[in-house]
Structure formats: C-alpha cells, structure tokens
Amino acid sequence: MAAKDFIVAIELGSSKMTGIAGRKNLDGSINVLAVVREDSSSFIRKGVVYNIDKTALCLTNIVNKLTAQLKTKITQVYVGVGGQSIRSVKNVIARDLPSDTKVTQEVVINLMDVNSNWRYPDQEILDVATQEYKVDSQTQIDPVGIQCSHIEGNFLNILERKTFYKNLNKCFETARINVAEMYLAPLALADSVLTEAEKRSGCALVDIGADTTTVSVYSKNLLRHLAVIPLGSGNITKDIASLQMEESDAERMKLKYACAYTDNSEIDNTMRLPIDTERQVESRKFIEIVEGRLEEIIENVWCQIPSDYYDKLLGGIILTGGGSNMKNIEKAFVNHTHIDKIRTAKFVTHSITSTNSDINAKNGTMNTVLGLLAKGDINCAGEEVDPNDLFGGNQEDRPVANDPGPKAPRQPSEKPESVVLTEAEKQAAKEEARRKREEEERVAREKEEEEQRRLEEERKANSPLNKALKWFKKTANKLTEPE
Structure with missing residues (x-):
C-alpha cells in the first residue's frame, strides 16, 4: 500500500549518503518507513561535495529507491x-x-539584519546563533522594552566556503530534487541527542565521523562555538593500512581489535593480531598506531573548545558518530581532557520505530539523519506511483530543485533557527529586498518632491512682489466695493 504522508531527509556523509523516510505520530514518535544508503567516498570528501555530477546521480538513485519502497512520489x-x-x-x-x-x-x-548581511571574503553565512545583547552595561537575552543609550548585539555567525555552498545547491538542481529546508546538520544532531540540562549547564558535543570530527559547544541553552576538524575514524584506518595491508583489511581490524585506551600493563608484547590467514601484526604496534591517531583527534577537539568554557562544561562531553563506538573511548577522553563527565550518545532522544538493522543497531551512525527527519514538518509525499512506471515518473517532469514555489522569500530576521537558506531562496530574498528598497526610495522621493513644491509655493506666497500684488488687489477690491 502506498504511503500518503511522510517526511524525507537526506544526509550527505563522507562515507555514506543516507536517505530516510518516516511518519510522525501525534505523540511525537516517528515510524521509519524506508532507509537507503549509498557509498559516497568517491565524490564527497570530508563532508564536502567535490563531484557535482556523481553526487547528483547518487541523490537521484536514493530518491528513486525510496520512491520504489514507498510506492509514492517524493x-x-x-x-x-x-x-x-x-x-x-x-x-x-x-x-x-x-x-x-x-x-x-x-x-x-x-541589528540582526545588519549582521546577516555582513560580508566575509569567500565565505557564506549559513546560520546565525544570536548570543546575548549588551544594553548599556547590562547583558540581556531579550532587550525589548529596556531604556538605554547604547545597545550591542552579539552574534555567532556560522560560515562555509561559498564554493562548497554553491556546489551543494547545484547538486540538487542537477538532480531536479526540490529542497523543503536545509538544516545545519550539527545543530539538528545536537537537538536530537543533547538534553536540555546539558545545553543549559554547558557541554561539548563531539561527532566523530569517517573524515571529520565536529565540535559544538553549548552553554545557557545557546550555541557558543562550532568547528569541524578534518580528522576522523577513517584516519585511524589509513594509519593501520600503513602496516602494509589493504584499507578494507585495516577497517576490519579496527572494528575488531581497536581500543582507544589500553593500560601498559595489559599489553602482551608477544601477542600478534592476524591480518589474514598468512600475515600478522604485533599487538603493541597496532595499539600504538590506534592510540596515537586518536590522541591527535582528542587534542584537536580540546583545542577547538574556547578556553573560557573549560570550567563551564558542567554537562560534560557527549560523544556520538560511528567513531564513538571504539572500546574505552570515554576513558581516553577523560585522560586527555580531564573532564570526568563523558557520555556516549548511541541513539537520539526521540522514540523511533523501525525494522531497519542500521537504525536498530543504535551505534550513533544514524543519529544525524534521524535528527534531520525529526526537524521536518512538511509532507514530502506526492502522487501514488504508477505500477507500470518502474522509475517513478520521468525525471524531466520533476519541478526544478530549490524552487521556493508558494513559499514567500524569507528575510534574514525571519529565518527559523538552524535553517540554511538555499541559493534560490537567498536570491529571491535579495530580489524582494531590492524591490522593497526601490519602493521605499520611490516613496521617499515623492515625499521630497511634494515637500519641495510646498516650500516653493510658500516662498512665492511670501515674496515681496506677491505680497505687493495681494495688497494692490485687496485695495482695489475695497475701492470698487459699493458704499
């Protein structure tokens, strides 16, 4: 039976591109209806699109496979x-x-609009996290209604290179896939795995992916810092492969034997780990390679946390992502950061029902895409697929991607939290702002011309010649009036 009401979310990861469709229930729980995963390592590196055509083709494949499972157009x-x-x-x-x-x-x-229109060389503002406002000498979350003579708005602008931003938009345009909303993945992830208490008391969310590690720092329910480190669990795999083995064998050995922390007294110098039926590697050498690279990742994570928040992480450090599954990883973070409160978020806080093994594994790899799914609130279901059309309709008949359609162009101050405007929406907003500015200039020009006419008439009326003419006219009228 075809599904009539569902939400579709897509995550473009460095190793896998994931598409998911689910239905939200009235109690807030989500039923996952379909999941599709495609390898993306050949065209997405460190979370960035490098091959537009291959990415667009992969997006098309995911949408077509989801359409086939749902029996409904997306x-x-x-x-x-x-x-x-x-x-x-x-x-x-x-x-x-x-x-x-x-x-x-x-x-x-x-203040918000001035900040949103701020220009950074080669960088695009994706989102703005408003911090506090300084009203005279006091700090306020909401300054409206307060009397002052000076106000400062403190903003946290989240940037991305313009080239990468345009490439991402181009992929969906090439694949002719409409984008309902773009969300900042780290913020959607944070909303799905962090508790309100952790955000309020202060915490650092560390998402260890294949090619990158994302660090998000929260305090007093506000995002305070966001950074992406170009290191991930894939770097550990490559280091293991330096022991003269294929990366596939290195990945298998990492998943089976890798440990984030091993006490020196527990290392057996005589033990050897099998690479295959013929080759082996020394256990100590393997441990040193794994711990060495992981230590580098942890040190980079700690460097990305602003120093003025070192003593404010009362909620601790929360780990997630595929790389957080390594044995003793919490112990490794405690040793290097000296933060005793470490938690691994294996799954989202939402109630999820699914028959998919990747989701039910609850190993942190699906947390981001589930967070994106939870953010969605617009029905993505279209018409039921014709059983005679195996490909879910002609691709050329799809609407052009990123077309805002009936949605009014958003202004920067109207953008919901963590939403990233698509390139088409930004252009529409710029055009709307230009039209509004021209209209305001026209009205102002007409008022100025009207004021100039009024002043000119007053000047003429008050001129000596005009006054003399009025006096003569008035005198003549009196002389000609009958007695």
Whole structure:
C-alpha cells in the first residue's frame, strides 16, 4: 500500500549518503518507513561535495529507491549541511541611541539584519546563533522594552566556503530534487541527542565521523562555538593500512581489535593480531598506531573548545558518530581532557520505530539523519506511483530543485533557527529586498518632491512682489466695493 504522508531527509556523509523516510505520530514518535544508503567516498570528501555530477546521480538513485519502497512520489526533501569548511565566528553590531530610548523590536531586527548581511571574503553565512545583547552595561537575552543609550548585539555567525555552498545547491538542481529546508546538520544532531540540562549547564558535543570530527559547544541553552576538524575514524584506518595491508583489511581490524585506551600493563608484547590467514601484526604496534591517531583527534577537539568554557562544561562531553563506538573511548577522553563527565550518545532522544538493522543497531551512525527527519514538518509525499512506471515518473517532469514555489522569500530576521537558506531562496530574498528598497526610495522621493513644491509655493506666497500684488488687489477690491 502506498504511503500518503511522510517526511524525507537526506544526509550527505563522507562515507555514506543516507536517505530516510518516516511518519510522525501525534505523540511525537516517528515510524521509519524506508532507509537507503549509498557509498559516497568517491565524490564527497570530508563532508564536502567535490563531484557535482556523481553526487547528483547518487541523490537521484536514493530518491528513486525510496520512491520504489514507498510506492509514492517524493515532492521534496530535507537536507543536512555540514563539512570541513564550516566554522563559527563571533560578530558584534553596536548602535548608539538617543538618551533613555526604549529598545523596540525594530531596533533588534535591524541589528540582526545588519549582521546577516555582513560580508566575509569567500565565505557564506549559513546560520546565525544570536548570543546575548549588551544594553548599556547590562547583558540581556531579550532587550525589548529596556531604556538605554547604547545597545550591542552579539552574534555567532556560522560560515562555509561559498564554493562548497554553491556546489551543494547545484547538486540538487542537477538532480531536479526540490529542497523543503536545509538544516545545519550539527545543530539538528545536537537537538536530537543533547538534553536540555546539558545545553543549559554547558557541554561539548563531539561527532566523530569517517573524515571529520565536529565540535559544538553549548552553554545557557545557546550555541557558543562550532568547528569541524578534518580528522576522523577513517584516519585511524589509513594509519593501520600503513602496516602494509589493504584499507578494507585495516577497517576490519579496527572494528575488531581497536581500543582507544589500553593500560601498559595489559599489553602482551608477544601477542600478534592476524591480518589474514598468512600475515600478522604485533599487538603493541597496532595499539600504538590506534592510540596515537586518536590522541591527535582528542587534542584537536580540546583545542577547538574556547578556553573560557573549560570550567563551564558542567554537562560534560557527549560523544556520538560511528567513531564513538571504539572500546574505552570515554576513558581516553577523560585522560586527555580531564573532564570526568563523558557520555556516549548511541541513539537520539526521540522514540523511533523501525525494522531497519542500521537504525536498530543504535551505534550513533544514524543519529544525524534521524535528527534531520525529526526537524521536518512538511509532507514530502506526492502522487501514488504508477505500477507500470518502474522509475517513478520521468525525471524531466520533476519541478526544478530549490524552487521556493508558494513559499514567500524569507528575510534574514525571519529565518527559523538552524535553517540554511538555499541559493534560490537567498536570491529571491535579495530580489524582494531590492524591490522593497526601490519602493521605499520611490516613496521617499515623492515625499521630497511634494515637500519641495510646498516650500516653493510658500516662498512665492511670501515674496515681496506677491505680497505687493495681494495688497494692490485687496485695495482695489475695497475701492470698487459699493458704499
């Protein structure tokens, strides 16, 4: 039976591209209806698209396979944006006001708009996490209604290289797949695995993927820092492969034997680990390689956490992603960071029902795509697929990707939290802003011309010649009036 109501989300990972379809229930739980995974290692590196055509083809394959399983056409999808070039930068926008001016919502929106239109060389602002506002000398979360003479808006701008951002948009345009919303994948992940207490008391979320490790720092329920490190569990595999073996064998050995921390007294110098039926490797050498690379990853993670938050991580460090499954990884993080509170998030906090083995494994590898699925709130189901059409309709008949359709173009201040505007939406918003600006300039010009006409008429009316003419006219009228 064809599904009539569902949400579709796609995660573009460095090793796998994952497509998922699920139905939300009234109680907030999610029933997963279909899951498709495709290898992406040949065209996505460190979370960034490098081959547009191959990525578009993979996206098309995922949508077609989901369509076949659901027996329903897919009209749009939710997408997660991540990758190596993503980073956060603090920005402060200040404004002086007349003495004892009451801050209005318009003042706050103006600060937000000025920040959103800030320009960074070769960088695109994907999202803005508003921090606190400084009203005179006091810090406020909501400054509206407070009297002051100076206000500062503190913002955390999340950036990505423009080239990577355009490549991602181009992939969906080439595949002719409509994007319902783009979300920042790290923020969608954080919302799905962190508790409110952890965000409020302060924590660091560490997502260890295949090619990258993402660090998100939260405090007082706000995102304070975001960075992507170009190191992941795949680097451990490559280091193991340096022991003269294929990467497939190295990956297998990593999953079977790798341990994040081994006490020196527990290492057997005579023990050898089998590579295959003919070759072996020394256990100590294997352990040193694994721990050496993992130590580098942990040190880079710790360096990315701002020093002024070292003593504010009362919620601890939360690990997730495929790389967090390594044995004793929590002990390794405790040793290098001296943070005693370490938790591994194996699964999302939502109630998920599924028959898929990858989801039911609850090993952290599906947390991001499930977080994207949970974010969705627009039905992605279209018409029922014609059983005689094996490919779910002609690809040329699909709507052009990223077409905003009936949605009104968003302004920066209207954008929901963690949503990334597509390139088409940004262009539509710029066009709308241009039209609005031209309309305001036209109205202002007409007012100015009207004011100039009024002043000119007053000047003429008050001129000596005009006054004299009026006096003569008035005098003549009096002389000609009958007695």
